[in-house]
Amino acid sequence: MSEIVVLDSHVWFWWINLEHQRLSTKMLSEIDRAQRVGVSAVSCYELALAHYRGRLQLSMPPHEWFPLALAGSSVELLPLTPEIAIRATELSQVHRDPFDRIIIATTLLGNGILLSVDGHFDAYVELEGRLIDQ
Numbered sequence: 001m002s003e004i005v006v007l008d009s010h011v012w013f014w015w016i017n018l019e020h021q022r023l024s025t026k027m028l029s030e031i032d033r034a035q036r037v038g039v040s041a042v043s044c045y046e047l048a049l050a051h052y053r054g055r056l057q058l059s060m061p062p063h064e065w066f067p068l069a070l071a072g073s074s075v076e077l078l079p080l081t082p083e084i085a086i087r088a089t090e091l092s093q094v095h096r097d098p099f100d101r102i103i104i105a106t107t108l109l110g111n112g113i114l115l116s117v118d119g120h121f122d123a124y125v126e127l128e129g130r131l132i133d134q
Contacts, residue, residue, distance in 0.1 A: 005034040006107040008116035009043035038076040040106045094123045
């Protein structure tokens with residue numbers, strides 16, 4: 001069993017907002033069985049930016065939503081460490097999104113399983129056996 005289940009930003013948003021129909025049965029099962037569920041600190045930036053740009057509607061301002069989303073759930077905020085930053089730069093050159101690369105590196109260094117529906121993630125050989133995308 002993996003040490004932690006890491007939620008990609010959109011999966012975290014759907015999970016917190018009880019939009020579980022958007023998550024596969026396999027994803028829901030992984031979350032339920034996990035001893036630890038986490039989200040990268042960069043996911044806060046991604047969701048805040050999407051909210052600011054009008055692509056995502058949070059139920060309250062981000063400075064109120066994030067503390068409630070974390071404290072009101074069993075989702076752990078995972079820090080961005082120098083080791084994660086370095087590992088993110090060493091990943092296969094699948095695409096350039098630095099935040100996705102940080103989320104992937106967070107998963108790898110945490111010996112975790114990543115839940116995401118991002119179409120680019122399955123091209124990362126590093127995620128073989130560590131990605132649930134459906």
